[in-house]
Each structure stands twice: as C-alpha cells, then as structure tokens.
Amino acid sequence: MPPAPDSRSDDEVLAATDVTxxxxxxxxxDAFRTALFGDGAVAGAVTLDRLGVLPRSLVFVAEIVRAGGLAYAAxxxxxxxxxxxxxxxxxxxxxxxxxxTSPEAEALAARWLKAVAELIALRRTTPTPQNPGELPD
Known part of the structure; x- marks a missing residue:
C-alpha cells in the first residue's frame, strides 16, 4: 500500500487556488459567481494576508476600481x-x-476586493485553534 499523501492545511490548499x-x-x-465570492475570496485573502497586505489598502484599491474602473486600477x-x-x-x-467589460462586472470586482479585505481582517482578529478540529471558545 502506498504511503498516505502529506496532508495540507486549508490555508495551503486555498493559497494554491488560481484566483486569476x-x-x-x-x-x-453567473455560474462561477459563488466560487469567486466563496473559495476565490478566501484564496485571495490567504494569499494577500501571507504577503502582509493591510485590509484598508485593499479597500482603497476597491474604491479606485469603483471610481476609475479595473483597467485604471490595473x-x-x-x-x-x-x-x-x-x-x-x-x-x-x-x-x-x-x-x-461591463460596469456591473467592474462593480462586482470592487465588491470582491472588499470581501477579500474583510476576510483578511477576520483572519487577523480571529484566534486560530491549536488543533485543526477544535473551534475557538
């Protein structure tokens, strides 16, 4: 019997998600919207949190996207x-x-960036359980 594969944490799995x-x-x-705002937002938060991004910086970029568009922000x-x-x-x-290419899609992108910022903030304020199956008090 082959050895069991190394287990990876949820953070590691999500960090490997192709957010692009x-x-x-x-x-x-529409069929992919739930994945974008679910796993995609968490993956974006894990990735940017590991790089030390402050939530307020991401909220600022979201406001730039909302005001000037994605191309301008990029x-x-x-x-x-x-x-x-x-x-x-x-x-x-x-x-x-x-x-x-639509204003609605750009507004969604701004919302997504704000969701990622919120998740980063939550990651920093929520204690991490010592054991994976243990929930914080």
Missing part, C-alpha cells in the same frame, strides 16, 4: 505599498479588466 481564473469566469458568468504604478503583493494584485486586476 476565478476572476476571469466569476465576473462574467495600471497604477503601486496599487499596494509593497512590490510583491502589488504584483500579485496587478495580475488579478489586469485579468479582471481584460474580461470584465
């Missing part, structure tokens, strides 16, 4: 203060701008 693909389809097709020289998370976010914004 979820944005591509979730902003333009072309910002520094959408986030640090280069590594800025590059990740720029990739997401660029793909979203390429596929989300």
């Amino acid at each position: 693909v979820l944005l591509r389809y979730g902003l333009t097709q 072309e910002l020289p520094e959408p986030l203060p640090d280069p590594e998370p800025a590059a990740v976010l720029r990739d997401w914004l660029t793909e979203a701008a390429r596929t989300a």
